[in-house]
Amino acid sequence: MPTTPTDAHIAKVLERIGEVALALRRGTGMAQDLSALQLRVLGFVADRGTEPVGVALLADALQISRPTASDSVRVLVERGFLLRRPDPADGRSHALRLTAIGRKAAAHARATPLRDALGLLPQADKEGTLIALMRVLEALVHSGDLRVQRLCFTCKHYQGDKRSKHRCLLMRADMTVAELRTDCPDHAAVADHPPRR
Numbered sequence: 001m002p003t004t005p006t007d008a009h010i011a012k013v014l015e016r017i018g019e020v021a022l023a024l025r026r027g028t029g030m031a032q033d034l035s036a037l038q039l040r041v042l043g044f045v046a047d048r049g050t051e052p053v054g055v056a057l058l059a060d061a062l063q064i065s066r067p068t069a070s071d072s073v074r075v076l077v078e079r080g081f082l083l084r085r086p087d088p089a090d091g092r093s094h095a096l097r098l099t100a101i102g103r104k105a106a107a108h109a110r111a112t113p114l115r116d117a118l119g120l121l122p123q124a125d126k127e128g129t130l131i132a133l134m135r136v137l138e139a140l141v142h143s144g145d146l147r148v149q150r151l152c153f154t155c156k157h158y159q160g161d162k163r164s165k166h167r168c169l170l171m172r173a174d175m176t177v178a179e180l181r182t183d184c185p186d187h188a189a190v191a192d193h194p195p196r197r
Ligand code: SF4
Pocket: 150, 151, 152, 153, 155, 156, 157, 158, 159, 167, 168, 169, 170, 171, 181, 184, 185, 186, 187, 188
């Protein structure tokens, strides 16, 4: 499908927001003597909760090389933000856990002016934005440009119109827009888009 000037305009706005998010993360990180990437690592481990996170998954999810992910993890372990434990599901691998200061740093990084700005939008605009952005992520999965994804729109348990009707067949429940997931542990990729993890 040919792209339009509107597509280019939206892409530019998204890039701009991405730059702002990165600059904000750098600023937050500097206050704690952490790099933007190290904060992103802490945020990712925090988002996964009790799910084991290893270096390989981190590298894939953040779309960085394994040596880069490994280096960030090493520094965060040395500085006491992360703990590295044997993965109970795979004795040859390690799983990362946040320490108390790691949790604090991850939480601090989330309280950004970007969130405050989104908070100013009417609820209908927030929901429309979330749906549109999830569809952009879905398209990036289909094109192979997004390596790790666990969003409802690419899940075989999803049933709905990707607009206003959403149901999870696994949970046997209708979902509101706010309940749609972008990193669901129960995600099962549809056959033509298997997970890359
Ligand atoms: S299993 Fe998770 S990702 Fe799949 S439809 Fe249900 S909530 Fe969404």
